[in-house]
Amino acid sequence: MHCFNHPNTPAIGSCKACCKGLCAECTTDMDHGLACKDKHEAMVETYQFIIDKNSEIYSAAPKNIVIAPAFYLFMGGAFAFYGYRSGGFTDLPFMLGIGFIVFAAVTYISSKALFKEASGKA
Numbered sequence: 001m002h003c004f005n006h007p008n009t010p011a012i013g014s015c016k017a018c019c020k021g022l023c024a025e026c027t028t029d030m031d032h033g034l035a036c037k038d039k040h041e042a043m044v045e046t047y048q049f050i051i052d053k054n055s056e057i058y059s060a061a062p063k064n065i066v067i068a069p070a071f072y073l074f075m076g077g078a079f080a081f082y083g084y085r086s087g088g089f090t091d092l093p094f095m096l097g098i099g100f101i102v103f104a105a106v107t108y109i110s111s112k113a114l115f116k117e118a119s120g121k122a
């Protein structure tokens with residue numbers, strides 16, 4: 001492979017953003033990959049940022065599937081309790097509370113399935 005800009009110079013690597021061959025003169029070393037000098041540094045930086053964020057989200061998933069539903073469940077319990085005390089089963093806060101509890105269950109089940117799928121692929 002030769003440098004995209006210098007057809008007679010052998011390439012030392014390729015840009016992570018556009019995959020073109022680059023010689024030392026045309027390369028910016030980004031720690032985690034190479035980029036076209038003065039051209040694709042920002043793009044390679046963005047790619048890396050997205051990759052980092054993705055792995056962060058996946059590694060945090062086991063915690064999130066417990067915390068989010070627990071929060072909804074707590075909200076639901078509070079709404080249902082105060083709704084029932086103030087107006088009984090037909091009161092709006094009580095209905096909202098039940099809604100939150102159902103939502104908590106759905107969130108838990110669906111995020112658990114989602115995480116299973118994600119970790120199965122990795």
Ligand SMILES: [Zn+2]
Nearest residue numbers: 015018036040
């Ligand atoms: Zn490039």
Ligand SMILES: [Zn+2]
Nearest residue numbers: 003006023026
């Ligand atoms: Zn070059």
